[in-house]
Amino acid sequence: MKIGELSKKSGCSIQTIRFYEKQDLFEACNRSEGNYRIYDASSLRALRFIKQCRSLDLTIIEIKQLLDTKNNPDKSCSSVNNLIHQHMVDVTHRIAELEELKLTLSDMASACTDDRKVKECGVLQLLEE
Amino acid sequence: MKIGELSKKSGCSIQTIRFYEKQDLFEACNRSEGNYRIYDASSLRALRFIKQCRSLDLTIIEIKQLLDTKNNPDKSCSSVNNLIHQHMVDVTHRIAELEELKLTLSDMASACTDDRKVKECGVLQLLEE
């Protein structure tokens, strides 16, 4: 199949697929006579794996490490488990930060609920502090 | 004061101050004979305002809009209130996304708690799906 079909089947845009290839995340495939990229079912599987990882917010570098690990089936998988664990810690931390931000924004919002003039705006006054 | 002192007092790096100036977020200031930037107390206030806004994750464009609004003290402040409100909605939404991601990561982590071989790794198996 050509890149347009792979794009539709995978849900990745055409540019993204080419981008992954350039980043050495996605193996360069065969080309047709007219220099079109030609993919098969294994390309689709590989791309779905990448997409799954990206949906977990793994970086491209981390995905490369995962792919590298996958190529050593007899090694220990602890690096994989550590990666996921560390991501959970990071996400938890980020959620806490955002919860705090939400509180601040909420306080801010309640400083000026009605429609005033700019010079009397409670929000702007808080921002000046 | 020169940029180094402003940097220390504001907590913004020297590069960041120059970056804000280039983005027209922070007014270009007077220069000394040797072409050094010379700031005063009002520069510090302005910079702190920007920093406060950035700590709320407002974008540079949004901060520009706020600054523009501040220059019209007799206009309505509703755009300010809307901005803060919309940010709260966005942050709430982002938190929900991250909570879901955390759940997924948690499920994933529990698929392989012990130290196995790569080919038996529960995490990698889940990622293949």
Place this chain on the structure above:
DNA sequence: GTAAAGTCTATACCAAGTATAGGGTCAACA
């Protein structure tokens, strides 16, 4: 006088794509 610290501009880099320009390929249709 000189060395160190501070400042200047311009430029490149980061992540993970997205968008565009300018061109080539391929199939169908008149």
Place this chain on the structure above:
DNA sequence: TGTTGACCCTATACTTGGTATAGACTTTAC
């Protein structure tokens, strides 16, 4: 046969909010 339209190609620039560097100039301290 010519041409239209859909699809594909590469290369490059752009996004965000800074950070980092090179190479040069200014100021300060001794």
